[in-house]
Amino acid sequence: MKFNNIQSCYLGPEISPEQFIPEHFFLFLLKGSMISYDGYKHYTMKPGDYCIARKNHLVRYTKHKEDGVFEKVIISFDEAFLRKFLERHPYSVEPTENNDSFLFINEDKLIKNFIHSLEPYYNGTEQLDSIFVDIKREELLMILLKNNPELKNIFFNFNVPYKIDLESFMNHNFKFNISLERFAFMTGRSLSTFKREFKTIFNMPPGKWLMNKRLQEAYFLLDKEHKKPTEIYIDLGFEDLSHFSYVFKKQYGFSPAHLSHKTVL
Numbered sequence: 001m002k003f004n005n006i007q008s009c010y011l012g013p014e015i016s017p018e019q020f021i022p023e024h025f026f027l028f029l030l031k032g033s034m035i036s037y038d039g040y041k042h043y044t045m046k047p048g049d050y051c052i053a054r055k056n057h058l059v060r061y062t063k064h065k066e067d068g069v070f071e072k073v074i075i076s077f078d079e080a081f082l083r084k085f086l087e088r089h090p091y092s093v094e095p096t097e098n099n100d101s102f103l104f105i106n107e108d109k110l111i112k113n114f115i116h117s118l119e120p121y122y123n124g125t126e127q128l129d130s131i132f133v134d135i136k137r138e139e140l141l142m143i144l145l146k147n148n149p150e151l152k153n154i155f156f157n158f159n160v161p162y163k164i165d166l167e168s169f170m171n172h173n174f175k176f177n178i179s180l181e182r183f184a185f186m187t188g189r190s191l192s193t194f195k196r197e198f199k200t201i202f203n204m205p206p207g208k209w210l211m212n213k214r215l216q217e218a219y220f221l222l223d224k225e226h227k228k229p230t231e232i233y234i235d236l237g238f239e240d241l242s243h244f245s246y247v248f249k250k251q252y253g254f255s256p257a258h259l260s261h262k263t264v265l
Helices: 079-088 109-117 130-147 149-155 166-173 180-186 191-202 206-223 241-252 256-264
Strands: 009-012 024-031 033-037 042-045 050-053 060-064 071-077 102-104
Touching (some): 071 079, 079 130, 109 130, 166 191, 180 191
Antiparallel strands (some): 024 071
């Protein structure tokens, strides 16, 4: 399951490594546990928990299986669906100061009953068709708004990210493995403006800066925190260990494993 191609109702064993959430979605954890981090806060989920994951947020997941199994229910609320819902059910939207990436929902009998109604679909005995998916999505959305009316200010705010402090944002979020286009979008800029302003602030292109910043952090974690390369490369935005080892050695003249072994000794 990829968040940039999310299904309206997804029932499966995996959580995507994608670190950008393009649409709101409802998440219910059936089996296993999960810890998520958005650069500011950690969020922990255990079986039976449900929450709203918010669009236009950066997150990283660590999932833990229970008896070899990790299962969840995901139902997306994409903008097109939310706009159609708002046409039929008008809500006035107000600004909100809540910037949490995950909004945990209070335990509710209606939500429990709704989840129970999906059991034939997540246990594999029935298949969801597109018309029924939208009916179930609307039912869930109405339950959520009844449970917490303030969610209207989250769901029906269709504003794109506004222009924010580029230097502060990048220094805080350089570890996330997303494209330059995503970084530009999240800082409220076109890609060309992002690149131009970035070079003015940091005196180098964003791609080079990101690599240097991640390698500097890697060196610190290996040398001062005595971490192992296998423990840090994913969290620093590298997709595989071999690439991390290659660029680290190219930068410093020795492998990260060598530095890690040296600090242990």
